[in-house]
Amino acid sequence: MASGTLDIDLSAITANWRALDARTPSGVRTAVMVKADGYGLGASPIATRLRAAGAEDFFVALAEEGVALRTALGPGPRIGILSGHMSGDAPILAAHDLTPMLTSRAQVARHLHDLPDHPFGIQLETGMNRLGLDPQDWQAVAAEVLARGPRLLMSHMACSDDPAHPLNARQLAVFRAMTDGTGVRRSLASTGGILLGRAYDFDLTRPGIGLYGGAPFANARAVVRLSLPVVQVRTLEPGQTVGYGATWTASRPTRLATVAAGYADGLFRALTNRATLYAGAVPCPLVGRVSMDLVTADVTAAPGDLPDQLELLGPHQGIDALAQAAGTIGYEILTALGSRYDRQYGQVAA
Ligand SMILES: *Cc1c(COP(=O)(O)O)cnc(C)c1O
DSSP states (O other), X not given: OXXXXXXXXXXXXXXXXXXXHTTSOTTSEEOEEOHHHHHTTOHHHHHHHHHHTTOOEEEESSHHHHHHHHHHHOSSSEEEETTOSOTXXXXXXXXXXXXXXXXXXXXXXXXHHHOTTSOOEEEBOSSSOSSSBOHHHHHHHHHHHHHTOOSOEEOOOSSTTOTTOXXXXXXXXXXXXXXXXSOSOEEOOOHHHHHHOGGGOTTEEOOSTTTTTOXXXXXXXXXXXXXXXXXEEEEEOTTOEETGGGOEEOSSOEEEEEESOOGGGTOOGGGTTTOEEEETTEEEEBOXXXXXXXXXXXOTTSOSSOOSEEEEEBTTBOHHHHHHHXXXXXXXXXXXXXXXXXXXXXXXXX
């Protein structure tokens, strides 16, 4: 076995979901965002566990993701489709009881024509300019749509991870102006919105990254540990170089470990000479270029008996710390985690 091991702590995800759920009053439901295979961590095991913990609402990006999720969850829980009702989706929406969150007047027309009695929600555009009916479109169709009993009116916030950003209050005001008095259940907040305060709660929140241990949910429990096997250890003389492009030169006698994961596994090439691996608690700088299947680490500081595995994600370095080294965000670290890792759903003790 030469692949790395990705330990995914379902009880930490459950604790994070409960902690976010507890931040809103009891009448406010807390959904589960499991798009992109549960942010790369496995939509089926995560959704199944959170369903058992009491979650009733799940969202994915694509109808095809919804089919897999329905198979895992069975009948009952609501599964919302964020890309709405795309051309050709009607048969699978109907067959798998998926609720499209309609994004445009064209989608509204398609849905009411193709599946007139099938549940749907509506996405409203309030300032992000990505998905949803803008105020003029909504005004044109609101009466007709409301008469058909939408299950949810929702919008998405562009800057909710930055509490000081003026767009937050602006989007809230637009959302209220578009939905006050409709009597339909409403949803605005993702993880960041939950943390902004009660005005953003409405009837349903939609956390994703906070469940998986990432910013902006600062009190989240860590969810992942990524352990990478050491393939080989060698000693370098001062002046010898490491890896493609010879980008790192030993300045002293150096013990170097070659580790089995690379950019094909989600270790971005931007981490070249920037990341840190851990031998137990001892930091071991990644030196030399990240290559497709391998990275190299300076393990000179590690004790004589090097562990079989070095840790890239875990108690010593979380997804946001690694993201910062790579110049990205925790979301991208998680969704890039490669398919070659052995995914284990156990406990990741901190
Ligand atoms: C991804 C997504 C969320 C979850 O956002 P996080 O920042 O991960 O909490 C909520 N709503 C919509 C529409 C999304 O696309």
